[in-house]
Amino acid sequence: MTKHQPFVKEKINKPIDIIRRNIELGKPTLVAGPMVRYSKLPFRATVRRFGADIVYSPMILAREFVRNETARVADFSTNDEDTCLIVQVGVNNTTDMVRMVEMINPYCDGIGINCGCPIKDQVREGIGAALMSEPHLVHDLVKASKERFPDFCIEVKIRIHDDIKQTEEFIKIVEKSGVDFITIHGRTKDTRSSIPANFEAIKYLKTITTVPVIANGDCFKPDDVDKIVKYTGVDGVMAVRGVLTNPALFAGYEVTPWKAVEWFWYYAVNYGLHFRLLQHHLSEMLDKSISNKVLREMNFKKNLVDVIEWFDEMFDLKRFGEEGFGERVEIPIKPGSGLIFSNGIILWEDSEKHKS
Template identity: 60%
Template structure:
């Protein structure tokens, strides 16, 4: 077995929450995203005032039984911290096995009780757990009974149509020993186009004594402060907002050019499939590029073609070059600026 350095206690989410309270600001958190919150993206957002970052959800059953799943689903390094790994799980046995395998490599473990994707809910995970408060409480209790303070555990939930159910749910998981709770202010069937219910999140915050993180509709640094002030939550989680703008918590209103250069560096150094790299750039640049140029980017068929396209149209600096990662506005090549 390789030697594993113990986790830095200052990277524990509860320590970070207290530290941010002393700084009189909310904790800034990048939430879990299927496929997209992998190591390169996590590394990027940490450079822009993100305090805690989540991994994509990992299916406990596959992870504990299949070495290939372990190798493909979870990649990390010594700089990938503070990190919370999110797990999709529906029984105590799989969760305890999962925690045993992964807890030395992360700073916290989050149980997904909110993902509304049908493939997940059919398996009894994600939002399906919203109707299984006793099961979730049992899973939390089992982890805390075995590991105590050695493992920080969170539950990420959505709200119920009947908020009394939500209140009952959070009271049960709090009594079971959960360390903090993240609340997405929508039900499992609420479309993302419908505003998040911050009154419901505020109600949860008033109900429990553990820290509460507000999730939903955070697209700017101002949003983060406004949401935290309205709900009185200890932290704010961004998901769609930070995917489009990894520099959100640093106060930029759109992805900076420097963040584009840094993402190129991280994604090629650590490795990421071409289509995922292309998708990240599409999210970051869609609001900023002329439509024809954006289409050209999306027509690229492989990584070399995409990199050549960037070099043909922009001044794309590499790590080690003066000014790398510092530009705010898009660095068009001179001939391109004539056609904007």
């Protein structure tokens, strides 16, 4: 985003309105959560096409965004189709918070305050998980923004404490700020991602919370959404690692369908994405369908042209506008590529030739 941004978003996709509408319809709100580096515009467009109601940007540091135009251009890009969009912010004071809302609200549908990032550098700066011990500061961040921009949607994303009563007290304080909804990650700041999320805690916190609640943690398969909602009673589910590996998770696919790969290619090439990020996304999307040996060859490519040529050599990669683009589920192996399906996985037909 620059000061010459050519458009201002119409506020027709207010996140809280989407959540309330889904509550009335008796269905959960589906949220693609923030990922450092990976929640860029092309990926947001892809997950949105495959069922996400609300999509987050990566976390942006407010202090850099409000002071440095170079940081603004590097950290944030959008367009008029990038909605419903919540920009997640790392912030530790009301001055930066209000200025951030003032500058970015014409270009997004809401802001989310990150109170959960456990990275030590962020915690030392007083942002992320450090805010879990500062409920009154979080209250003030939201309240100050709401006083200036009462109709702008503000969300707070938290983790749980070791003592759940401390989390309950945190929520009660923050609710008084006018926050629109709260996302609860079912782990503490010290819990490893390999440990299952604590849905029992989320279930309890939902019963004492007066604003809508989104549950975050361990949503990797389509049926995880229903399991989480039925167990906890929450109003929506956020997937993060789950949609990174499968952007079509919310559309009911167990693994990434080929049509999602083609749409991602289209958005990445047209909107622009750093080569290594594009390469990583493709590797994540295809990880469950293609053997490591085959993926390794793709990951060894050094530039965008080489990766495109590799895809064209191995698969029938349609371009936007071609018949069949964005329609197929199974990966279309090209004759003569040396690839075969075996037990649902694509691998080299001549394994000795491509032995690593």
